[in-house]
Amino acid sequence: MPASLLNRRSLFRIRYALIALAGTILFGTIGFTMIEGWPLATSFYVTVQTLTTVGYGDIPPHTTAGRGFAVMIMLIGVGGVALAASTIVQSVVQSELVSTFGQRRLSKRMKKLHDHYIVCGSGRVGSHLVRDLEHDEQPFIIIENDGTRAAEFSQRGFSVLVGDATLETTLREAGVERARGLAACLPNDADNVYVVLTARDLNPDLHIVARAAEEQAEAKLVRAGANHVVAPTIIGGHRMAVSLTKPAVGEFFD
Secondary structure, three states: OOHHHOOHHHHHHHHHHHHHHHHHHHHHHHHHHHHHOOOHHHHHHHHHHHHOOOOOOOOOOOOHHHHHHHHHHHHHHHHHHHHHHHHHHHHHHHHHHHHHHHHHHHHHHHHHOOOOEEEEOOOHHHHHHHHHHHHOOOOEEEEEOOHHHHHHHHHOOOOEEEOOOOOHHHHHHOOHHHOOEEEEOOOOHHHHHHHHHHHHHHOOOOEEEEEOOOOOHHHHHHHHOOOEEEOHHHHHHHHHHHHHHOHHHHHHHO
């Protein structure tokens, strides 16, 4: 069950229901062991048998106290099992509905977007880019294939398309043909080259900025169609060198 399909409230409810169920099973196992003197494995077997209402009857309690304890487990546990099952089913169905309607609303919003920006990848570089675009109140959409990260940005109110940015269908869905610019911020240079090639083919007038992890990838990204290539590690190294050897110049840049 992907965690991205469930919101925090649903996860809390499921976790609470499972903990309550596990606690009931543990309580029953220890109780039968102490009252009937059964081994833990036998007590566990009878407890689960009682909670699931299977009722084989192959190992019934022999003492009055044991039968009374079994009745208590039935009254408390059977309701707990039903509650846990219904909670899990309800949470999953509810999350699926929310996800479906959310994707439909997102699709409608994307169809209306024009002159927007597309951010491919919301990792360390992409997240800072998203923050600046938000600050400048620019229209943008994020393409992210990591469900957990996509859910985090979606909860912050951003338009997030969960998919592979290297695929033509994903870029088309993000409205690349109507977009003003695209930032290829994926951590892998080969993936960024493929994104740039595909995006340039779909929109010859698109302004494309690509991230390069390795220095030798810069020329490849330019040949693929990127207008500008940014290498964060190289720029960071040059910037540190300036700040180290020429502090006054570094302060001026700041």
